[in-house]
Amino acid sequence: MALRVFKCPFCGYKVRADPKKRWQAGETTLTRGPAASELAPVRAKRTVDLTCPNCKEDFEVEVEG
Numbered sequence: 001m002a003l004r005v006f007k008c009p010f011c012g013y014k015v016r017a018d019p020k021k022r023w024q025a026g027e028t029t030l031t032r033g034p035a036a037s038e039l040a041p042v043r044a045k046r047t048v049d050l051t052c053p054n055c056k057e058d059f060e061v062e063v064e065g
Contacts, residue, residue, distance in 0.1 A: 006050060006061050013054035023048045023063045 003016045023046055046063040 006059075008052040008055065008057065009059055010057045011052060011055040013052055015050060015052060017050055017061075019048045019050070019061050019063045022050075 002020065003018050006015045006017060007013070008015060047060045048063055049058050049060055051058050
């Protein structure tokens, strides 16, 4: 578990989170099409949404690796 610190772009509150773990938890399989058992295609830029506990706004952070 590699926690990183992110600064909320709305209020400046610092949030600690593990975005790679959240991104891996969000992987889903394709439910339609000829390759329905494969993982969904990986986007070039992998991002995950975080919610600021202070102002309750959602913001996007990039996942490394």
